[in-house]
Amino acid sequence: MALTPPSERIWWRQPIAKIELIWIIVAFSWGLVMFFMMIYWHGAGKQNLSNEAYQIKPQAFARKAQAMIDEYQVREESGFPVVRPPPGSDVYLIARLWQWWPILELEKDQSYRLHLSSMDWQHGFSLQPVNINLSVQPGYDMVVTIKPDVAGEYGVLCNEFCGIGHHNMVGKIYVVE
Amino acid sequence: MGKLFDYRTCPTTGLRVDRAAEKLIKANAVVAIVFLAIGGLFGLLVALTRWPAVHFLPADWFYLALTAHGLDVLLVWIIFFEMAVLYFASAVVLNSRLAGPKWAWTGFGLMLVGALTTNVAVLQGGSSVMFTSYVPMMAEPHFYLGIILFAVGALFGCGVFFGTLVIAKRDKTYEGSIPLVTFGALTAAIIAVFTIASGAIILIPTLLWSVGLVSHIDPLIYKTIWWAMGHSSQQINVAAHVAVWYAIAAMVFGAKPLSEKISRMAFLMYILFLQLASAHHLLAEPGLSSEWKIFNTSYAMYLAVLGSMIHGLSVPGAIEAAQRSRGLTKGMFEWLRKAPWDNPAFSGMFMSLVFFGFIGGISGVVMGTEQINLIMHNTLYVPGHFHGTVVAGTTLAFMAITYLLVPLIFRRELMMKKVARWQPYVFGIGVAGISIFMMGAGTLGVSRRHWDMTFADAILPFDYPAAAYMMMGLNGIFAILAALGGIMFVVVVVGSVFFGRKLAEDEKPSYPEVPPESAAVSHYGSSETLKIPGTVFLVGIFFVAFVLYYFVNWKYLSEVWPLS
Numbered sequence: 001m002a003l004t005p006p007s008e009r010i011w012w013r014q015p016i017a018k019i020e021l022i023w024i025i026v027a028f029s030w031g032l033v034m035f036f037m038m039i040y041w042h043g044a045g046k047q048n049l050s051n052e053a054y055q056i057k058p059q060a061f062a063r064k065a066q067a068m069i070d071e072y073q074v075r076e077e078s079g080f081p082v083v084r085p086p087p088g089s090d091v092y093l094i095a096r097l098w099q100w101w102p103i104l105e106l107e108k109d110q111s112y113r114l115h116l117s118s119m120d121w122q123h124g125f126s127l128q129p130v131n132i133n134l135s136v137q138p139g140y141d142m143v144v145t146i147k148p149d150v151a152g153e154y155g156v157l158c159n160e161f162c163g164i165g166h167h168n169m170v171g172k173i174y175v176v177e
Numbered sequence: 178m179g180k181l182f183d184y185r186t187c188p189t190t191g192l193r194v195d196r197a198a199e200k201l202i203k204a205n206a207v208v209a210i211v212f213l214a215i216g217g218l219f220g221l222l223v224a225l226t227r228w229p230a231v232h233f234l235p236a237d238w239f240y241l242a243l244t245a246h247g248l249d250v251l252l253v254w255i256i257f258f259e260m261a262v263l264y265f266a267s268a269v270v271l272n273s274r275l276a277g278p279k280w281a282w283t284g285f286g287l288m289l290v291g292a293l294t295t296n297v298a299v300l301q302g303g304s305s306v307m308f309t310s311y312v313p314m315m316a317e318p319h320f321y322l323g324i325i326l327f328a329v330g331a332l333f334g335c336g337v338f339f340g341t342l343v344i345a346k347r348d349k350t351y352e353g354s355i356p357l358v359t360f361g362a363l364t365a366a367i368i369a370v371f372t373i374a375s376g377a378i379i380l381i382p383t384l385l386w387s388v389g390l391v392s393h394i395d396p397l398i399y400k401t402i403w404w405a406m407g408h409s410s411q412q413i414n415v416a417a418h419v420a421v422w423y424a425i426a427a428m429v430f431g432a433k434p435l436s437e438k439i440s441r442m443a444f445l446m447y448i449l450f451l452q453l454a455s456a457h458h459l460l461a462e463p464g465l466s467s468e469w470k471i472f473n474t475s476y477a478m479y480l481a482v483l484g485s486m487i488h489g490l491s492v493p494g495a496i497e498a499a500q501r502s503r504g505l506t507k508g509m510f511e512w513l514r515k516a517p518w519d520n521p522a523f524s525g526m527f528m529s530l531v532f533f534g535f536i537g538g539i540s541g542v543v544m545g546t547e548q549i550n551l552i553m554h555n556t557l558y559v560p561g562h563f564h565g566t567v568v569a570g571t572t573l574a575f576m577a578i579t580y581l582l583v584p585l586i587f588r589r590e591l592m593m594k595k596v597a598r599w600q601p602y603v604f605g606i607g608v609a610g611i612s613i614f615m616m617g618a619g620t621l622g623v624s625r626r627h628w629d630m631t632f633a634d635a636i637l638p639f640d641y642p643a644a645a646y647m648m649m650g651l652n653g654i655f656a657i658l659a660a661l662g663g664i665m666f667v668v669v670v671v672g673s674v675f676f677g678r679k680l681a682e683d684e685k686p687s688y689p690e691v692p693p694e695s696a697a698v699s700h701y702g703s704s705e706t707l708k709i710p711g712t713v714f715l716v717g718i719f720f721v722a723f724v725l726y727y728f729v730n731w732k733y734l735s736e737v738w739p740l741s
Contacts, residue, residue: 031479142463155639
């Protein structure tokens with residue numbers, strides 16, 4: 001038994017039962033399918049995380065975001081500027097204790113280069129109800145090209161624990177026709 | 178031959194049991210169970226707070242309780258119990274004396290002091306940084322110090338285990354190769370060394386940073402190395418609980434592995450391929466290339482997953498073969514129907530096997546897929562997954578073997594047998610519910626580590642769908658069930674250990690029934706004639722579920738906003 005030394009001393013020469021061998025082959029092949037599926041999706045799928053990222057100082061990121069806000073702010077909502085940048089442009093979203101700044105207004109079926117970075121601790125960009133989740137790091141600017149395909153009002157929640165105000169860190173993205 | 182060390186002879190197995198090893202196994206197991214009780218209580222408080230209708234704790238206490246819950250159960254309970262498993266799988270199983278019991282006690286002391294230090298730091302309130310303690314969020318210095326001491330203590334324990342293997346080999350206390358269970362424990366110990374080294378590499382600088390001697394720690398570097406500890410430590414658990422599955426199958430059925438070669442190869446795969454695995458915690462991070470992510474998250478093409486899938490056939494297969502050789506050959510499932518379902522060691526072990534595979538295993542692979550991770554990362558799906566692996570898998574397996582250790586090592590008769598009989602079912606079903614409903618809530622977007630899903634105090638409002646509230650309510654109900662199962666376990670085991678009837682030196686325990694050595698099944702016929710149709714059927718169901726669930730999630734992914 002498994003608590004005693006193998007009954008056949010030369011156990012590594014014992015033949016393998018056919019059923020075990022078949023299962024190993026099936027399971028190994030399934031592993032290959034799952035491996036190549038990820039590569040396949042990079043070509044054929046529409047949802048891939050970009051590899052584009054830069055190191056950036058929080059102040060520098062904040063300046064870029066402020067420049068965008070100054071240029072494209074359309075209104076204010078609960079103290080947050082609402083910004084409507086042109087399609088195809090670079091859009092900045094600041095994560096900080098404890099808000100997503102500013103509110104973005106995007107056009108449906110248009111692409112935007114969304115930049116994410118944190119001013120302080122780690123945060124989690126959680127776009128709801130679509131349920132897209134990304135890590136937001138201080139000192140790194142992650143660039144994701146997004147193409148909202150359904151109009152509506154979306155919540156941006158924080159899903160990386162960031163202290164006592166973590167659960168109040170709610171932002172907003174509007175997608176308009 | 179004179180007594181080279183102080184031992185007694187086990188009346189059940191005829192093996193010599195080193196009394197020094199026995200004391201260490203007892204001490205580690207008892208402390209483990211104490212921390213399970215503490216950590217479990219924190220877990221219940223967390224679940225009650227996340228139940229929107231109850232919302233039990235205030236926010237600061239919630240984050241404190243969540244930090245303590247993760248530390249006490251994921252780290253302290255499991256590692257202390259694993260030390261007991263290591264000493265059992267070396268000294269007791271190999272019929273040997275334990276190497277350097279003083280080192281083992283030093284390690285035990287360091288682990289205890291470390292665990293208490295970190296717990297004090299958390300309870301003081303200044304270290305509610307979660308189990309992961311991601312920088313630049315800073316905890317008190319003694320938070321990190323406690324974890325480091327704990328890890329060093331565990332390293333001592335691994336050293337004693339390796340030393341015992343050397344002594345047993347030298348003294349020829351066994352014939353041929355080490356038993357499979359010891360091999361599994363060896364796998365766990367080797368992985369533990371890697372894990373602890375990674376922990377030291379990242380936590381020592383973090384400790385220095387918290388006292389002001391280091392100015393900056395890059396959050397991405399921290400996360401990468403921290404998970405080389407954080408995830409590898411989960412692979413210690415897997416190796417240890419798979420070894421426990423084999424041990425229980427051997428003790429309850431006299432089952433022999435279908436193939437020593439295959440089972441050992443599967444353990445070896447854990448060592449060879451898991452070190453790449455911390456990557457699946459980093460799939461949503463900036464600055465890491467897709468090539469790196471794909472290769473590493475798949476453990477180099479899912480070879481460590483392959484190891485688990487092999488055990489998934491060979492453990493139930495060994496039980497089926499043993500049962501059939503005893504004449505339980507009717508139909509596909511007589512062997513399983515007539516298994517000792519009222520023996521908590523068996524029922525706990527079998528549920529651990531099924532839940533680990535179906536709930537924890539499948540969800541882990543799906544979530545660790547580079548792109549699918551986007552729709553799950555840091556939602557409640559993540560804790561749903563790892564409660565399936567670490568609680569329904571590891572903890573339930575450890576509970577199950579405790580029912581055998583109480584009579585065999587503690588030499589006490591098990592008390593409250595009726596409670597013991599139901600305990601694995603109450604706990605197992607509770608935990609399975611927790612896992613499934615958290616995964617459900619995660620699929621609906623609910624964040625993990627989050628005090629208020631209603632966002633009542635947020636400036637901008639957001640509402641989760643009503644179904645998410647229902648999931649969290651169900652999660653709370655099943656958490657109460659799991660807590661009840663946990664209390665039953667602690668009461669039975671602590672009661673038996675301290676107040677159970679002492680077994681006489683030469684008395685064989687009558688419960689749970691363990692077959693005599695002579696009943697061990699040594700042959701199932703040649704490899705050509707091995708018949709395990711029931712296991713094949715169950716494995717087939719598992720595989721179909723795996724494939725379907727995997728592709729369903731690709732479909733979910735294809736429906737979200739295009740991004741690149």
